[in-house]
Amino acid sequence: MTVSRREMITGLGALTASFAAAAPRGPEPPAARGPATPLPGVPAGRAPDRTAGDERFWGDVARRYRVSPDFVNLENGYYGIMPEPVRLAYHRNVDLLNEQNSHLLRTDYKERADRIRRRVAALLGVSAEEIALTRGGTEALQNLIGGYNRLRPGDAVMYADLDYHSARYAMNWLRDRRGVTVERLAIPEPATRRAVLDAYAAALRDHPRVRLLLLSHMNNRTGLVTPVREIVEMARARGADVIVDAAHSWGQLDFTLGDLGSDFTVFSLHKWMGAPLGTGFLHIRRERLADIDLAFADETYPAGDIRSRVHSGTLDAAAVLSVDAALDFHDALGAAAKQARLRFLRDRWVHRVRDIPGMEILTPEDPAMYGAITAFRFAGRTSEAENVAITDDLYNRYRIFTVRRGGPVRGDCVRVTPALFTSRDDVDLLATALHDLARRRRP
Structure with a gap:
């Protein structure tokens, strides 16, 4: 039986609201301008580590992203989607380029x-x-x-x-x-x-x-x-x-x-x-x-x-x-706050699953040696097919999207990559799913 995202964790808000974008920096032709809105910023004087677990603040950040409500995206290492201010700026710049053609390129x-x-x-x-x-x-x-x-x-x-x-x-x-x-x-x-x-x-x-x-x-x-x-x-x-x-x-x-x-x-x-x-x-x-x-x-x-x-x-x-x-969006948050939030999300799911028998986490607990991306494997399940089966289970049963990776010396693994729009509930769902997978796979 497939367990939906709604059934696994109640109260998980949709992350699809879009915000109007701030115009790109510097003087530009009118066609490239758009309505401005404040970008999210860490409250003045608050240390990044104190902000990392503030779900209200990061929920506001998440609303600046347009993401599918149909699955939990924990495969953000391939491509980091644009927040809405960037997506809208890109659309305006596509229109501007199409309108002005080589005149823009040559001037x-x-x-x-x-x-x-x-x-x-x-x-x-x-x-x-x-x-x-x-x-x-x-x-x-x-x-x-x-x-x-x-x-x-x-x-x-x-x-x-x-x-x-x-x-x-x-x-x-x-x-x-x-x-x-x-x-x-x-x-x-x-x-x-x-x-x-x-x-x-x-x-x-x-x-x-x-x-x-x-x-x-x-x-x-x-x-x-x-x-x-x-x-x-x-x-x-x-x-x-x-x-x-x-x-x-x-x-x-x-x-x-x-x-x-x-x-x-x-x-x-x-x-x-x-x-x-x-x-x-x-x-x-x-x-x-x-x-x-x-x-x-x-x-x-x-x-x-x-x-x-x-x-x-x-x-x-x-x-x-x-x-x-x-860069405007990045500067509004700051690298330190982004790093702290991404490590917080990584720690939250890792610390809830590392006691699972046979669970192997492929990044150390040294904060200097990880960010958002972390891979895991179940001991003895090191083939490509076995790890693809895990990613398929996570998606088909829990609507969690991850990816299998090869290359590590001891065998294949599953990569988990949260993003700035990822909520605490999302990584909690992953932890719940991994405990359930481990129980069902025991002989």
Whole structure:
């Protein structure tokens, strides 16, 4: 028998109310303007941890999202949906682009896109000269990996089992492109801070020819947050450069680029910043720009301009112009409050299920090593089919949407990813469902 969301938890309000949007920042043609409404803001003087469990406040935030009432969405790692101010700004910008056509692209667009680039850079604590907009984190990773020109035949590159699959494919491509060998390491389970650092230290020691390391700040499989700065310093001491994948962490965790200490870093804007799909950027420290080749011998920008390292063709200008509205929404809440809320939601369901016999939680209890994303598995159920069956059960019986992930050293798992519109009731429902699944699966 399928148990509906309403039957499992009463009083769960629908999260479908939409709010009018604030207009994108800066002077714009009248067609791009819309009615303004206050964005949600953390009460002045209140610490983020005190706000994290305030359901009235976060219910108000949730009403800024237009989500389906037909299921509980706990699979928000693929794409972070736009809050209503951003969605409406995007629609206005689509209309504006369609009305003005190439006139917009050849006039106002370039300055507005560059202003967004400067704003992104300021939020990260770097110069705009070190930022280039891309169509997402994947394009940024491919441009940095493919363009890295310090590799020589006989060198080695390295990545971990939990790194993003598209980035691993690009690293494998270097075998033929640059004549290098490809080394792999497994992130240990349980993944404590010490165990992760020791694993990277051993891998770099055992493979002294490694010159390029791919490193996920937060991986998309288990949500583990790695101690990036320490690993970057460790690699640098052994003559290896590091490309850091921060696509999932920016907007989910509270940090600046200085906290990572990386020279080459990639970011997504359409995950935890809530910008439209097809937006992201890469960072190259100014002194290291020459170590990344121009994208396909690009001549649009001078060789000393980081934008010459990206050539995306005619991209979705409306999506780029809507990044301003996404940054407005992010700034209104603040990174610290978002991080605290997402960790609160993660802790709430994890702490209610970790006593289930055979339950394995794949992120440690160290708050520095997780955010919203956390994966679990039932002991002994490590195959793809077994974990797909769990996600199917969660959806068909309880209308909870999750996703199976592969890659961890001990087998497949199920990834759970709440979002800012997720309620306490939603994660409580997950905990109830997992207890029920465990009871029904016992021999």
